[in-house]
Amino acid sequence: MKAIERDTPLNAQRAILAGTSFSRQEARIRAIAAALAIKPNIPGIQEQLTLIEQVDTDKWWEQADQAAVENMRIRLCGLVIHVDKNQRDPIFTNFEDELGDSIEVDIIGGPSAYGDAHFSRFRQKAAAFLRENSAEAVVAKFRSGEPITDADIADLKRVLVAEEIGTIDNFETASKRVGNFSRFIRSLVGLDQAAAQKAFGKFLDNKRYGKNQIVFVKMIIEALTTTGQVEAEQIYGQPYVAVAPTGPEAIFAQGEVDEIFVLINDLSSVGLDQAN
Numbered sequence: 204m205k206a207i208e209r210d211t212p213l214n215a216q217r218a219i220l221a222g223t224s225f226s227r228q229e230a231r232i233r234a235i236a237a238a239l240a241i242k243p244n245i246p247g248i249q250e251q252l253t254l255i256e257q258v259d260t261d262k263w264w265e266q267a268d269q270a271a272v273e274n275m276r277i278r279l280c281g282l283v284i285h286v287d288k289n290q291r292d293p294i295f296t297n298f299e300d301e302l303g304d305s306i307e308v309d310i311i312g313g314p315s316a317y318g319d320a321h322f323s324r325f326r327q328k329a330a331a332f333l334r335e336n337s338a339e340a341v342v343a344k345f346r347s348g349e350p351i352t353d354a355d356i357a358d359l360k361r362v363l364v365a366e367e368i369g370t371i372d373n374f375e376t377a378s379k380r381v382g383n384f385s386r387f388i389r390s391l392v393g394l395d396q397a398a399a400q401k402a403f404g405k406f407l408d409n410k411r412y413g414k415n416q417i418v419f420v421k422m423i424i425e426a427l428t429t430t431g432q433v434e435a436e437q438i439y440g441q442p443y444v445a446v447a448p449t450g451p452e453a454i455f456a457q458g459e460v461d462e463i464f465v466l467i468n469d470l471s472s473v474g475l476d477q478a479n
Contacts, residue, residue, distance in 0.1 A: 212276035216269045232275075233259045235283065237323050241330040242429050244393050245285050251278055259327065284442075285429075322376065325369045330391040332368050337392070345431075346395045348473040351385050359388065385475040389431035394470060396428045402466050406459075415446040416454050422446075423467065432471035435464060 211228045218225035236259040242248050248255065257263045258275055267275075333342055341355045360374060369377075377387040406412055406420040422443055426433045437443070439450045447453045451460045 212272055212280075216272050216276075219267070219269045219272065229264050233264075234323070235279070237327045239279070239282055239285065240327050241391060242285055243330075243334055244396075244429050245282075245425070247282050248285060251282065254278060255282075256331065259324075322373065325373045326377070326391070329363065329368050332363070332366060333388070333392050342392060344474070345385070345388050346392050348394060348398050348470070350474045356384055360384070383475070386432065389475060391431075393429050393431045394427045394473075396424065398473075399424045399427045399470060402470055406463070413454075418446050419443060419451065419454060420463070423463070427467075427470055433467050434471075435467065438463075438467075 211231050215225040215228035215232065218228065236255050239248050239255050240252070240259065243252055254275060258279075263271075336342055337346070341359050344351060344355060360371075363369060363374070364371060374384060374387070378384040381387050381390055400407065403420050403424055407417055409417060412420075419438075423433055423438065426437070438447075443451075451463060455463065
């Protein structure tokens with residue numbers, strides 16, 4: 204995958220100082236912000252969520268000066284690692300300081316994932332609306348893992364369309380992408396952390412399992428809490444390989460690996476397959 208531009212935020216600052224256009228850099232930084240905004244449950248993102256949401260607006264860029272972009276770069280540079288690798292399009296490399304190594308970052312909801320940037324904005328808007336209304340009964344059901352009914356889906360779609368979060372076509376596209384409407388909503392709100400921790404409780408016992416084993420399981424729990432589901436192949440890639448270079452078989456007995464996969468499958472689909 205071809206790397207594109209080494210220092211996008213820094214190039215934007217140079218353009219501001221020079222009085223030249225930086226529309227390309229703005230678009231790329233806003234794409235990063237859009238991808239981060241749909242993961243508000245991650246502590247680092249939660250701390251910077253107000254800035255993240257502001258950066259993906261015309262108003263912020265209309266008022267931004269070199270100091271504002273530098274402040275944004277410093278505050279967000281460490282969060283790029285939270286953009287899911289398996290759903291990325293190349294956006295820019297090295298969002299960090301100039302001395303850092305060049306990295307590639309791909310964006311959830313980018314062109315290859317949904318067809319255009321407009322849809323990415325829709326996804327972000329839906330995530331923000333659901334976050335603001337997380338106490339509503341139907342939204343809480345998606346996070347808790349309670350069974351979702353056709354009536355729940357119809358009611359939520361009606362509200363989302365009425366609030367102009369998206370069109371029926373938007374939701375149909377999203378549903379096709381992940382399997383069904385229920386899975387799309389779960390990908391935005393995540394799974395309740397307590398429910399995931401309870402399911403994996405056995406593997407969090409430090410009297411039975413070592414540090415790397417517990418860290419590995421906590422990574423799974425974080426992914427479930429953030430995106431609501433984990434695909435089996437994901438745990439053979441980053442960040443899991445940091446503690447299990449060749450996969451879970453490297454640190455767990457085969458019977459335990461089988462149990463982990465069952466839990467992942469159950470939690471990724473809990474409550475979602477009764478309705479479409």
